[in-house]
Amino acid sequence: MIKNRQELFSLHWTCASLAGLAFLAGCASTPSATQKTTGWIKDEVADSYVFGYPLVLMGVARDAAVGTGPGQAPVNTLRHAQALPPIGAANPLLASLDTLDSIGWLDVGSEPVIVSLPDSHGRYVDARVLDMWTNVLWSTSSQFTTRTAGIKTQTIAFVGPGWQGDLPKGALRVDVPTRNAWMSVRIQSNGTRDLTAVKKLQRAVRVAPLSVYTGETRSASITPPRSNAADAAAAAAASGTPAAQVAALDANGFFSQLAQALPDNPPTPADPHALKILSDFGVTPGDPVNLPSAPEAIAAGLADGHERVVTPPSNLLTGNGWSWFGDGVGNYGLDYAMRAYAAATQPxxxxxxxxxxxxxxxxxxxxxxxxxxxxxxxxxxxxxxxxxxxxxxxxxxxxxxxxxxxxxxxxxxxxxxxxxxxxxxxxxxxxxxxxxxxxxxxxxxxxxxxxxxxxxxxxxxxxxxxxxxxxxxx
Missing domain, CATH: 2.60.120.600 (Domain of unknown function DUF1214, C-terminal domain)
Incomplete structure (x- = not known):
């Protein structure tokens, strides 16, 4: 199974085939466009689906969560769970019964976002921030000891690309490579009788843009970018989970969302080969997609991509019937198969x-x-x-x-x-x-x-x- 970029973009073709691409290692020449068959389209669509899946999924999840409606919260604001999840089919996927979660979406496009966390007095608190490719940028895990998983009072500044200026004294700077980021603060709960203490800690968590934090402005209202394809997808499958909404997209819808998201969220790490493959079949960052006129090959590639993102990669750990992620989870590098599988199964x-x-x-x-x-x-x-x-x-x-x-x-x-x-x-x-x-x-x-x-x-x-x-x- 695919484990890294090299396997991802060479699994289905070799330099000896007419579908080879000049930028792949070992290729001596570039075949002409007339030599290519629709087989290369299927392969590139499938490979690019795996590559782009986490970014599209995160965009759909953000669009569903940001707002003022039920279950939503404005950008740069946390939505605090107030009770343990109820029993029944309406639960979130694999809902945790051990913590109360506070979730929010950060926008660092115009200025840093400042997060202040309180002293948890030894109570387990897991706070983390992911970029739009699902890489973990920062978490509290480095603060845990062998005796406690509690945290101390701290301030973190999440800074977007190209920003320069002064941050609050004592704030830890964390650079964010994408315009948006997802934040989660999970606080250990010992049952319903313990909820008052958990809610007190939730109220002590503060999230604010730099200008609001320093008192320069009273409020901030930033709306993340949203494409027409995103609106259409949300309207078509608003009742489904983000994963279900992404799965319902056709190739044009999926790659349109990917193309619109890429300018604000460049690949991390940078990968010109992946972008080259996308451009081969008409997907360019920020531009309308222009897919080839090969509907059967595109549909086959999309189906292959769907299967790959839910197929356990070979470097998933297994034992006694159980399966779990190993050391590479959360910081994927070029391991696109693991990244997509993690996003699909354990967002x-x-x-x-x-x-x-x-x-x-x-x-x-x-x-x-x-x-x-x-x-x-x-x-x-x-x-x-x-x-x-x-x-x-x-x-x-x-x-x-x-x-x-x-x-x-x-x-x-x-x-x-x-x-x-x-x-x-x-x-x-x-x-x-x-x-x-x-x-x-x-x-x-x-x-x-x-x-x-x-x-x-x-x-x-x-x-x-x-x-x-x-x-x-x-």
Missing amino acids: GIGTKDDEMRAVVTQDSEGHALNGANRYVIHFAPNQLPPVRGFWSITAYTKDGALGESAPGRLAVGDRNGARRNRDGSLDVTVSSARGKGGNWLPAPRTDLQLVLRLYAPKPQATDGSWQPPAVVRQ
Whole structure:
């Protein structure tokens, strides 16, 4: 499977083929346009879809989240979750039950945006900012210690390309290569009785453009750029998730959004080869797209691209039926396959030091997990999840929703009463029917998936030296 730029742009053709491109390593000459068949169109559309998918997805997610309507917030403002997610199919994909999340979109196009975070007094807080290509620009993970995943009072200045000027004293400067950036602040919650303390911390988080922060202006109103294709896509699939909206785009819609987003959000790292391939079939930054008159090849390439972004790449870590991202997550470089897969399956995922999410859909014998059965996950005494923060396991439907029939306690972990056996081991029982053991994880009465979350994981969780135990049917 594709793992980097070289594989991405050479997997389907070689220098010996008439579809070869002169800029690929080892090519001696450039074939004429008349020598090319429509096969090169299919390959380039598919490769470019994988390349551009995170940027288009982030643009759709931003357009859906920025505003004054229900569930929205103005740019440079955080929208604070006020309660844990409700049970049922309306949940966000793989909603976390361990934290209350504050989400917002930053616009650094005209001036820096200043973020102030409070002292969490030892409570786990994971704050991170991603650029529009889903690379993590900054996070609080470097501040975590072996004893706590709390943070101290701090000020961060997110600065756009080309800006020069003075920042507030003591502010940490973080350069943002794209006009927009996505911010998340997740605060550990210990259940509904703990929400008051969490909300107090939320109110202490401040986000403001530099001019507002320093008092030069009273307010700021900046609207991110939005293309006609984005408006059409939102109107066509407004009720779907951002991933569903992107999947519903035809080739012209997808590449139109990509072309319009590129001027404000150049590839990071810079990749002239990827832009050259895009220009080969009529996609130029900032210009209307002019795709070739080869509808079958374009449709085939689009379908191939759809499949690739949801296909686990070969460098995904696996063990005992579980799969999870390793050390490269969050800072992808030229690993476009991993970047697209992460954006499609775990949007907003951080680095190896921020969080690990391991997913399993089958038991130790390869059968699909189903809440009608009873399973046990046995952690040996020296094999508990290695974290600096905390860990939890949650059961979801195959579609990523919380089961409607599950009771209030929907996660099992070291911060919500998980009990060890006498020898120091720990067993988690998974079933829709209450188990006899103390660590019962309620599951939906259907096919399901389990997600093991490690908050502020230790290195052995992401370098492959530690693996989650198998899910064994009883």
